[in-house]
Amino acid sequence: MTMVVPQVAGRELSNPPSDGISNLRFSNHSDHLLVSSWDKSVRLYDASANVLRGEFMHGGPVLDCCFHDDSSGFSASADNTVRRLVFSSGKEDILGRHDAPVRCVEYSYAAGQVITGSWDKTIKCWDPRGASGLERTACWDPEQRRESSLKYQTRCVRCYPNGTGYALSSVEGRVAMEFFDLSEAGQSKKYAFKCHRKSEAGRDIVYPVNAIAFHPIYGTFATGGCDGYVNMWDGNNKKRLYQYSKYPTSIAALSFSRDGRLLAVGSSYTFEEGEKLHEPDAIFVRSVNEVEVKPKPKVYPNPTT
Numbered sequence: 001m002t003m004v005v006p007q008v009a010g011r012e013l014s015n016p017p018s019d020g021i022s023n024l025r026f027s028n029h030s031d032h033l034l035v036s037s038w039d040k041s042v043r044l045y046d047a048s049a050n051v052l053r054g055e056f057m058h059g060g061p062v063l064d065c066c067f068h069d070d071s072s073g074f075s076a077s078a079d080n081t082v083r084r085l086v087f088s089s090g091k092e093d094i095l096g097r098h099d100a101p102v103r104c105v106e107y108s109y110a111a112g113q114v115i116t117g118s119w120d121k122t123i124k125c126w127d128p129r130g131a132s133g134l135e136r137t138a139c140w141d142p143e144q145r146r147e148s149s150l151k152y153q154t155r156c157v158r159c160y161p162n163g164t165g166y167a168l169s170s171v172e173g174r175v176a177m178e179f180f181d182l183s184e185a186g187q188s189k190k191y192a193f194k195c196h197r198k199s200e201a202g203r204d205i206v207y208p209v210n211a212i213a214f215h216p217i218y219g220t221f222a223t224g225g226c227d228g229y230v231n232m233w234d235g236n237n238k239k240r241l242y243q244y245s246k247y248p249t250s251i252a253a254l255s256f257s258r259d260g261r262l263l264a265v266g267s268s269y270t271f272e273e274g275e276k277l278h279e280p281d282a283i284f285v286r287s288v289n290e291v292e293v294k295p296k297p298k299v300y301p302n303p304t305t
Contacts, residue, residue, distance in 0.1 A: 009247055010265065010286025012044055013051040015077035021220045021268035021281055022063045026257045028072045033255070033264055035283060038067035044087055047262060047285045056085050056092055064104045068128055074101035075112050082116050082126060095126045105273050108296060142148045149192055150241050158212040160235075161219050163188075167288070169209035171272075175223060178234055193238070196225030208272055213263070215293045220264065224251025226272045233296045242292040248279035256288070 017037030024213035031048040038061040044054040060079035067073045068084070075083045078101040084093045105116045107128065114126040152172040159166045159238060165179035176192040196207040211224035220241060224230050231252055232242040253266035263286050271277035271285045 009052060009245060010263070010284035011035065013052075013283040013285060015043070015046070016280070017041060017043065019061075019281065020270065021283065022061070023065055024255050024264050024266050024283065025066050026254045026255045026262070026264060027067045027070055028258050029067075031262065032067075032070060033285070034065045034067055034073050035266070036075060037063040037281075038062075039057055040077075042073070042085060044073075045283075047257070047264060050285075054087050055092070056083075056088060058083070058162075060101070063101060063151045066105050066107050067106050069112075070108055074105050074107060074128070076105040076116055078102075080118075080301065082114065082124075084114075084128065087155035095128075096124065098122065144180070144182070149178065149190065150174055155208055155210050156212045158214060158221070161214050161216060167212050167214075167221060169212055169223060173206040173207040173209060173225070175212070175233075177211060186230050191238070195231060195233075195240075196227050196229065197221060208270070210250065210252055210270055211254040211266075213256050215256055215260050215288075216258060217260045218293050218295060220293050220295060222254050222256075224254045226250040226266065226270060229266070230254065230263075232292050237295060241294075241296070241297070245287070247284070250284065260293065261288055262286070 003249045019037055019039035022036045026033055033045040033047040035043045040058045040061055042056045042062050042065050046053055053104055053230050058077045060077050062075050062077050064076040071087055073085045080097050082095045084095055098117050098120050100120035102116050102118045107114055114122045117123050150170040152170045155169050155171060157166055167177055169175045169177055173196045174192055174194055178190050179186045198205050198208050207226040209223050209225045212221055214221045220234050221232055222232050228246045228249060230244045232238055234241050247267040249267055249269045252268040252270050255264045265284040268281040268284055
């Protein structure tokens, strides 16, 4: 039986993927939304108009996607390929290959490169203009190497908008706030907190935290878990700001629009409980109210007179 979704969940996009949603990303230039899926597709939507603008099919499940600009994007596929997608023509080029499925892809505006990570345990950088015919391999030492502060499998890592650190989440219903500054003062700021849990019959039920998305204006962030909830957090003041009504199934991915007015929510079962009947995969786009994401000022007690 299909769950009736309340309107407060946001507007549901038409023509969703037919299998699990692996990621979704808003453009930095418009309200276009790029969505990758286990149904071997990458879809381009105009989120404001609720229109499917394009679709690209791959040889295997697509595990990640990102924009280059409003005219093109990139995808990471389980068929080991990294592809450049041209939206206006529907053309796609293979930038290169890994030796195993490609798990993640990012475009670095600073470096002008496409960066991919694979299950072959390598990170590769690509020229976004396509194959140049000349293949070069470069090796670097990591700038930092550190143990994760979370004991269990990591599900998501996202850098802070100001570049001072990163947040990571795990299957154990925890989020850690980390800082790049290795000084004693810098490391004293880091902390972790529990979330996406509930108590039932005297015990804690813990849900994986699959998604983290930072608000581009306020620096607050959203988390999405397998409990079907999206929570808003003020990381500086260590407070939850808001919790949205429950979605039909697990939250697989989250993304804010460039101006923070919209939040895209991928409601998609992530098989944390194995094969079972589940609600259809869906994408919701909700309008964000300032009260949900704006940090609340600290209130200090009046000094005694």
